Amino acid sequence: MSKAEGSRNLQSKLRPIINYSLTDQVETKLLELFKKEDLRNGDAIPKENELCEAMGVSRTVIREALTRLKTIGLIDSKKNRGMTLTEPDLLIGLDKLLQPKILSEETLQDMFEMRLALEMGIAELVFSRIKPQDIIDLKAILKTEKDYKGDFEMDFEARFHGRIYAIARNNTLLRFQSMLLPIFKYVHDKGLKLKDEEIPKNYVTHTMIVKVLETGNPEKYRDAMKRHLKVHFDRTIKMRKLLE
Amino acid sequence: MSKAEGSRNLQSKLRPIINYSLTDQVETKLLELFKKEDLRNGDAIPKENELCEAMGVSRTVIREALTRLKTIGLIDSKKNRGMTLTEPDLLIGLDKLLQPKILSEETLQDMFEMRLALEMGIAELVFSRIKPQDIIDLKAILKTEKDYKGDFEMDFEARFHGRIYAIARNNTLLRFQSMLLPIFKYVHDKGLKLKDEEIPKNYVTHTMIVKVLETGNPEKYRDAMKRHLKVHFDRTIKMRKLLE
């Protein structure tokens, strides 16, 4: 038996011991408390000093656990008003992380694909909620397309596709896609470097997409969007194969 | 001019002053530093005491800012090894928030819709990456369907649809959907209470979906999935109208 095997064997007998820090423990205890007490959005939570006494740890630890919960947007604190549970923002923190430089190629790829999937998948929602004003706005955006040439092309893309997302009347989704823009831009630019973009045969323009939104249905929209995004789909599929 | 109007008027002249806490400032300064120094995943960052001196604030403040960055998974700390930048997990913290009780109806609705959209949108990715083993696994899952009746039906749904997501070979997406399960279950259950579920005419069963995955194409898959999810689409569209 090799040394490594012996170590593995020993490990299976004596499971590695995990030492949760006090802060870890306090954090989970707090979450349990909120659940147990069935606290709802807006409810006050115990004061720091009360928590210290109740759990028998220093205020330092309590505050560190509370800081974590504040960071994920679960609680909110104000001087003298104490702390309250708050409607958490699911996308909080995401904007700080969604930077190409700090994410791995694989995660970037993941997010890029997620956006592509959403772009196709929102068809039903879009058509169920679209209003005349949406078409008017989109046409207005179309008129500005020629102004965005070269490096600013991405800005136009963002405006256009962002406006389509807005039709779905789903605020979380809308914000999510706008946060993804830097990544979209990065992966897009990177793809262009690999090989000059060639316009595919059945390319669907932005104008045609608006036309479909005006007169078509979800199926036609997806068909159009699929052609519109064809280069991106092709690229992401090729990239993923390279990662394997 | 009313009192409220006067206050608004005054406010437009004297913009409200926003007082960023020291922790806020340190946090942004740290992010700037990482960017400026072009630190990459795995690189060490200055020690707490160095940061104290450099910024002229107490270690308390430094640590609170660092705690925030740790919470969003941007840095990692180990005793004596100091702190290092780390590949952030985009979905960190999300599992603590994705609980029906603490989210508003609107956000729950948003997330539910997002999942529906993804379910439709992943078709291209799925068909570009599917392998024989995927079909084998799905068929195995199908055989267990009869075991999951009543309240456990949702577990089967999770297993089945989760396995489809897995075909897309997108880890972030896979984890995301699995985190959404509690919400899916909640909104689903709530919908059932409103009115007994009636099986629509062209309902597509799980077995049929597997068949399409085996022999069809993205378009046929989406068509099948759309019918399969019809009750959910109908409900979410109706719910959204109520919220307006």
Next chain:
DNA sequence: AAATTATAATATGTAATACATAATACATAA
């Protein structure tokens, strides 16, 4: 009496110091 301004009380925010603890590097002994 009503409205404004001063005062006190309170809970979070910040500071400073000391010590505990885990991980590493180095020294030491078998």
Next chain:
DNA sequence: TTATGTATTATGTATTACATATTATAATTT
């Protein structure tokens, strides 16, 4: 040469004190 002991170091925890913003209450003015 290897395993064990020791020192060092940076983060983790504790304690105490004070600063500051907000609320409620009291005092003052008109």
